[in-house]
Amino acid sequence: MPPDLNLRVLPRTVQQETVDKLRLAIFSGIFEPGSRLVESQLCVQLGISRPSLREALRSLAAEKLIEIIPNRGPSVTQLTWDEVNSIYEARELLEVEAVGRCSQLITPAALEKLELSLGAFEEAASSNDGLARITTAAEFYAIILANCGNPILEEIHRGLVARISLFRSRSMSREGRAKSSLAEMREIYEAIAAGDEKAARKASKKHVLNAKAAIEQALNTTN
Amino acid sequence: MPPDLNLRVLPRTVQQETVDKLRLAIFSGIFEPGSRLVESQLCVQLGISRPSLREALRSLAAEKLIEIIPNRGPSVTQLTWDEVNSIYEARELLEVEAVGRCSQLITPAALEKLELSLGAFEEAASSNDGLARITTAAEFYAIILANCGNPILEEIHRGLVARISLFRSRSMSREGRAKSSLAEMREIYEAIAAGDEKAARKASKKHVLNAKAAIEQALNTTN
DNA sequence: TCAAGCGGATTGTCTGACATTCTTTCAATC
């Protein structure tokens, strides 16, 4: 008998599947920010019962991806510019710290994965797939955060990036930003690879600030 | 007719009430960390139905106050020392930043409230009510975070403090720590009142580090 | 002593139901 190794896969429940499906649907822009999520419709579309759906919705509400107003029901969170700004400020705080720590802690194996993910983003940046850009970029950050030595920072950062994604779907799709984003990310990677903490922090800060500026600009030109 | 002013109180639902009750019960130590929460029992105790309870449990799980394992059900989160350490590191990052910003932004009215809350903590520190100490201390931080100009920092910090509270109930009850905690908080208050950002950040950092050290010591002596 | 198996307890999920609340439409009044 093969050893167990505690690798037993946790059974996936309907509610977990539902949370994942809905989250993905929100990120993909299938549900517009502000649009209402009608329980009965979702039940039919997902083929599940209302209690299961409602549990999934509570989870998403706790992640701040949707908002549930009593007697009005759930709707996709609509961020104000002020909130976006606050999220970016918080993200800067966490990400700079994580990048700095990562530059001192990362293992060769993880560094290699980071390089690979950078390549994946490069490919996505040249393509026209907006979702792929977001996914590969998120992967890049995820690797860094997973190697900063602090799982809580990682967890919080994941939540923030998710909430920003509510917004980014459209703005990130402009090519110009993807190109400069790539350059900044490469700079971060180089600093981490060199173990230069100060440079890593600096590059990270620049990256977040530029990302915020890009979003701001995209908002002003679109609206 | 008086103008509406958007002051309409949101109706409180059973699930929200339940979340609050359970959260408080967990903080009060009614449920030990690690202990299982049996749905049928809670339904009877709270006088609610199982679907409502399960929705509430999903919310608490998202807050990381409980943990739900498929086919085993919910149990109160049990933090490892490593997690506690990570939470304190994250808290330091956020709290120092918030205190620094607060020192530049706070209004006279808020400053007065801060002073009052400091007085409340002083009173609690002299008493033997461990829960009161945690509550009044949390109020002190809450006021600062509410005046740092960034609602996201506030939100994240609230979550972190809540999770630490899972632990603190017993350790914070030693008088010595409450006294020195009071001195440190007063130092923070003075720096904020003086608008001295640098001193505020420094005092805040010291406070968080001392708090962590106190927890660590309490753990080592208890276990 | 240890392994297999059995049974109770617990969770995951569904169906159906009903009161309450919101939204929208339509009609009546100014």
Next chain:
DNA sequence: GATTGAAAGAATGTCAGACAATCCGCTTGA
């Protein structure tokens, strides 16, 4: 014609009950 009011329809909040799948502890047998 515009505004107010009411009523119909839709959606949510909440409950009760049910059943299969799973887990846990205990007994039994080797």
